[in-house]
Amino acid sequence: MTQETPLAGRVALVTGAARRRGIGRGIALVLARSGADVAVNDVAEDEQGAERVREVEALGRRAVFVNADVRDPEAVRRMFDTAEEALGPVDVFVNNAGVCVWQNVREVDREAFDLIMGVNLAGALLCCREAAQRMVRRGRGGRIVIISSVHAQMPFPRMAVYGATKNALRALSDHLALELAPHGITVNHVGPGWVDSDINLASPDLRTQADRQRTLDAIPLHRPAEPEDIGAAVSFLASDAAAYVTGAFLRVDGGFVVGKYTRIAEVAP
């Protein structure tokens, strides 16, 4: 382990990490650059998973792709089994898989509700449960990082159900941090702001150039987050430097939340 590779010798598993423009890819690549071997999970086509494996391997680390639906407890168990058989016990679990459907509360249909709750909340519970059981059994501590969102704290039009799941992830993360502290396992959650990934292709607020400019204007650092900005936060939380950090929420949002009133008040340069 060196300063450049603080995660050397560790094994990480990242859910929802196969897509080219996704946050999960950014997390996987930063973890690999930090020295970790990485298991990549997704329900996306195997070809995208294979691409992520090649990218991690090109960084000199070991990698495996596991196609598994995080809503299915049996598939989740198999996902951990496959990752462990290929790479060894998982030291760092990153719960990143997530979905959004934009609907006003008046329009929310049961199918969309079940999908968002299923992936974002039930999936997180199933995966964190499996990770926690295995880490406790092994008795060597561990790191769990849950990808939440600024919308855990910042209400937004047509994102009530999504926001509710992300807010619930705060409770899950905090309770888990308490439960797992005696076992040397830290649990934290990270709140990305706007990342230009596939999840936002269906966002009604990012359709036109003018929409995108409005969003940029509301972000004090005036750019979307890069997936690797989120990866850097995860890598820190997974490292020994964050040994004393548990139950924390780390926003990586270019100031989106603190800047939410900038449309009604000029911020002096």
Ligand SMILES: NC(=O)c1ccc[n+]([C@@H]2O[C@H](COP(=O)([O-])OP(=O)(O)OC[C@H]3O[C@@H](n4cnc5c(N)ncnc54)[C@H](O)[C@@H]3O)[C@@H](O)[C@H]2O)c1
């Ligand atoms: N992009 C943003 O602006 C933004 C902002 C805040 C938080 N987030 C969160 O970041 C995480 C990653 O999202 P992203 O922006 O990279 O979008 P994305 O759509 O690229 O990534 C989500 C990934 O989850 C996978 N997935 C969906 N359902 C799954 C399931 N049942 N089992 C396993 N994998 C599944 C998808 O195939 C996809 O690869 C999500 O939790 C999202 O809520 C995104």
